[in-house]
Amino acid sequence: MNGHNNTNDDGIDGGAIGSDGVGRMHLRGVLGEAWRDIASGTTHAALFAMVLAVLMVAGCVMEATSLSHIDAERSSFVASGASTYVLTYSGHVSATVCERLGDAQGVLAAGAVRQASSRLTMAKLPSTTVPTWDATPGAIRLFASSDSDSAPQLDAVDYEGVWMSQQAAQATGSAVHTEQPLAGGGTVQVSGVYPFPDDGRDTANFSYAALQAVPAQSDGFDACIVKTWPVPSDVESLLMYTVARTSGESSSYPAMSQLNATEGSQFHPENEFAGRVSAWAPLVLGIAGLLLGFICVRLRRLELASAMHCGVPKVAMMTQMLVESAVWALAAAVIGFAAIAFLRMGWTGDDLAAVDDDLLRVPVAALAGVCVGVFVATLCVREKSMFRYFKNR
Numbered sequence: 001m002n003g004h005n006n007t008n009d010d011g012i013d014g015g016a017i018g019s020d021g022v023g024r025m026h027l028r029g030v031l032g033e034a035w036r037d038i039a040s041g042t043t044h045a046a047l048f049a050m051v052l053a054v055l056m057v058a059g060c061v062m063e064a065t066s067l068s069h070i071d072a073e074r075s076s077f078v079a080s081g082a083s084t085y086v087l088t089y090s091g092h093v094s095a096t097v098c099e100r101l102g103d104a105q106g107v108l109a110a111g112a113v114r115q116a117s118s119r120l121t122m123a124k125l126p127s128t129t130v131p132t133w134d135a136t137p138g139a140i141r142l143f144a145s146s147d148s149d150s151a152p153q154l155d156a157v158d159y160e161g162v163w164m165s166q167q168a169a170q171a172t173g174s175a176v177h178t179e180q181p182l183a184g185g186g187t188v189q190v191s192g193v194y195p196f197p198d199d200g201r202d203t204a205n206f207s208y209a210a211l212q213a214v215p216a217q218s219d220g221f222d223a224c225i226v227k228t229w230p231v232p233s234d235v236e237s238l239l240m241y242t243v244a245r246t247s248g249e250s251s252s253y254p255a256m257s258q259l260n261a262t263e264g265s266q267f268h269p270e271n272e273f274a275g276r277v278s279a280w281a282p283l284v285l286g287i288a289g290l291l292l293g294f295i296c297v298r299l300r301r302l303e304l305a306s307a308m309h310c311g312v313p314k315v316a317m318m319t320q321m322l323v324e325s326a327v328w329a330l331a332a333a334v335i336g337f338a339a340i341a342f343l344r345m346g347w348t349g350d351d352l353a354a355v356d357d358d359l360l361r362v363p364v365a366a367l368a369g370v371c372v373g374v375f376v377a378t379l380c381v382r383e384k385s386m387f388r389y390f391k392n393r
Contacts, residue, residue, distance in 0.1 A: 033320055038327055042303075048296055049328035052366060055288050056336030059281040059362040064343040066278040067355055070269050071348075077267040078108075078149035078229045081201040081259035084142070087239040088223045089254040094244035095216035098224035099138045101242070106232040109151035111139025112221035112242070113211070120162070120188060120210050122172040123181035130168050131209045136216040140192075142227050143211060147195040151227055159213040161189030167208045169193045200262030219244035225259070231266070282365035289329070289366035293373025297321055297381070304381045318378045322371065329370040336363035 037043050077083060087093065093112050101110035113136075119129035135143070137159055144163065145151045164174055169190070174180050179187040196207045224242040228235060236256055243254055258265065273279075297304070304317055340359045347355055 031323060037320075037324055042300070043296065043324045043328065044299070045324070045328035045331070048292055048325075049331040052289065052292055052329060052332035052370070053335040055285060056332055056363045056366055057339045059278075059285045059366075060336060060339045060343060060359050063278040063281050063359055063362060064347075064355075066276040067273075067358060068347070070272045070276065073272065074229075074267065074269050075149040077263055078227075079147050080199055080263050081146065082261070082263035082265075082267070083229050083231050084146075084225060084227045084259035085235055085239060086202075086223055086225050086257050086259055087242060087254055088257070089243055089252075090222045091220050092244055092254075093221040093224050094219045094242050095136050095221045096219075097244070098221070098226075098242040099136050099216040101224070101226055101238055102138050104232065104238060106228050106230050106235075107238075108227045108229060109138055109142040109145070110224065110226040111136040111142055112216060112224050113139050114220065114222040116212060121183040122174065123183050124173045125171060126183040128171070130164070130172065131205070132162070133206070133209055133211050134214040134221075135163075135211040136221075137213060138216070139225060140211060140213050142225055143194040143196070143206070144192055145227075147197060149229065158191050161191040161212070163192045163194050163211040163213075164190055165196045165207055165209050166193055167196070168210060171208070199260065201260035202257070282361040285362050286365035286369040289369025290373035290376075291369075293325055293329075293370040293375075294377040295373075296325055297374055297377035301377075301381050304378070308381070314378075317381075318375065321374050321378050325370055325374045329367050333363045333367055336366070 038045050091114075093114075095112035098110055098112040101107050104110075113133045116132040116134050119132050121129045137154075140159060140163060141151050141154055144154060144158075164172070169175070172180070174190045174193070176190060176193055178190055180190055181187050194211070196203065198207065224239055226235065226239065232238060239256060240254065304321075307317060308314065340356070340363075343359065344352065344355060
């Protein structure tokens with residue numbers, strides 16, 4: 001050496017060793033060497049990318065399946081009427097207060113009902129009358145969505161005429177948005193048909209009935225019904241506010257009940273979420289990524305020790321290994337992210353942002369694991385162990 005370094009086309013100063021005896025390598029040379037290793041197949045990038053992609057997709061599918069199952073249980077609980085509560089106190093419920101409960105946190109819909117003074121007798125079934133109930137607008141919304149986990153808004157025209165239960169509509173041959181003839185003359189407009197299946201809910205009053213919308217302006221209603229989710233901890237206290245006045249009879253008092261008690265009194269999705277098996281998916285993928293990163297370096301430890309013997313700095317070697325592993329790890333991540341995009345397209349529940357957060361943890365954990373594995377494995381490579389690596393190759 002003449003006290004200065006010559007730089008070749010690969011960006012390696014002085015070939016490999018500088019004038020001070022310490023190897024130095026430019027970033028351009030590191031990237032060039034990494035590219036040649038990838039192009040030549042030395043890194044086995046395709047194999048590692050395929051293995052990591054399969055693990056990522058499997059983890060994402062497992063997590064999405066668990067989340068979908070929990071959301072389906074929640075939806076079924078609400079749709080069955082298990083989170084719908086009824087306060088019954090004939091003639092003593094304030095329709096105004098009950099209707100206002102619809103604005104309370106956790107209340108999807110709320111409305112009051114009372115037995116109407118007359119019943120409907122359809123011309124197609126003159127021998128049987130249909131029990132009729134006065135219902136506030138909130139109650140109409142509640143019954144219109146009684147088999148779903150939501151309570152959508154209705155148009156003004158939907159509150160005209162009557163809403164009939166599916167059983168009553170089938171028995172009388174009534175159809176939605178039609179004028180149905182009455183037995184005594186005249187017609188009644190059927191604005192809608194509400195579902196009220198016999199799935200464990202109390203069918204005594206509303207499984208075969210008709211609802212006619214009335215303003216929420218009086219206190220003489222028989223019951224207040226609230227559909228909730230998540231169920232407010234003070235739902236019973238809220239319902240008690242709807243009692244307009246108490247009865248003078250000591251034997252008469254408000255009765256509180258679930259519309260459907262067969263599903264249990266409570267459902268805690270947070271407990272289901274915390275106890276799901278797929279909660280371990282990010283950790284498992286992180287460990288799997290770490291092992292893959294470690295293996296991809298360990299398979300080349302003889303090559304790396306030889307490079308160190310030729311004067312390649314440990315930092316340059318570390319950078320090269322990280323760059324090479326990043327290529328196949330990111331290729332696998334692209335497939336993982338595509339799987340997440342596909343899975344979220346079929347998501348029908350709420351909290352999509354939370355679902356994205358949970359699913360993204362899987363590929364991110366895998367990428368982090370690969371980086372850690374490569375870093376640790378590279379640190380473990382020793383130049384002095386080169387001959388041992390050669391004998392054990």
